[in-house]
Structure formats: C-alpha cells, structure tokens
Amino acid sequence: MFWLSIGECQDGADIRRTEVEHLTHHETVKALCTVRGHVADVHVVDLWRKFPGYKRIAEIRLWCTRCGERERVELDAAKALGNDHAV
Numbered sequence: 684m685f686w687l688s689i690g691e692c693q694d695g696a697d698i699r700r701t702e703v704e705h706l707t708h709h710e711t712v713k714a715l716c717t718v719r720g721h722v723a724d725v726h727v728v729d730l731w732r733k734f735p736g737y738k739r740i741a742e743i744r745l746w747c748t749r750c751g752e753r754e755r756v757e758l759d760a761a762k763a764l765g766n767d768h769a770v
C-alpha cells in the first residue's frame with residue numbers, strides 16, 4: 684500500500700511528459716519502493732480522484748507505508764499507458 688502525495692519532478696525518461704489522464708489502458712499502475720523492493724499496485728481511479736487530469740505523473744510523490752520511504756519510490760505506468768515493453 685502506498686500513499687500518494689505531490690512532490691517535485693523526478694529525473695525520469697518519457698514518463699516526465701505523461702499526465703494522469705493518459706492512464707487509460709490498465710486499471711492499476713505499479714509502485715516500486717526501490718530501497719527495499721516493496722511493490723504495490725495503485726489504482727488509476729484513485730489517481731484520477733486525487734489529481735486533475737493534467738497532473739504529470741512525474742510530479743506525483745509516493746510514500747511507501749511499509750517502510751516509510753518517500754524519496755525513492757518509483758511509479759511504473761508503462762502498462763496503463765498501453766506500452767508493456769517500456770522500461
């Protein structure tokens with residue numbers, strides 16, 4: 684389980700230009716806590732409910748509730764973008 688909060692832009696690839704409203708191909712996005720390897724699915728509808736459609740994914744900061752990590756949690760939205768082969 685991950686909590687969502689707003690943070691600064693991360694250094695990412697093309698995900699930087701991706702907005703919440705583009706996540707239409709899958710019902711969840713994968714959140715990865717890179718420090719301890721915790722993985723969880725975040726429901727896209729929760730993102731839509733919480734953020735405006737133009738909100739960029741790179742600006743969404745995730746907080747891992749299992750270990751408290753806030754800085755190094757990544758969002759893998761490739762599947763929700765209809766691109767299973769990315770990353």
Ligand SMILES: [Zn+2]
Nearest residue numbers: 716721747750
């Ligand atoms: Zn964690």
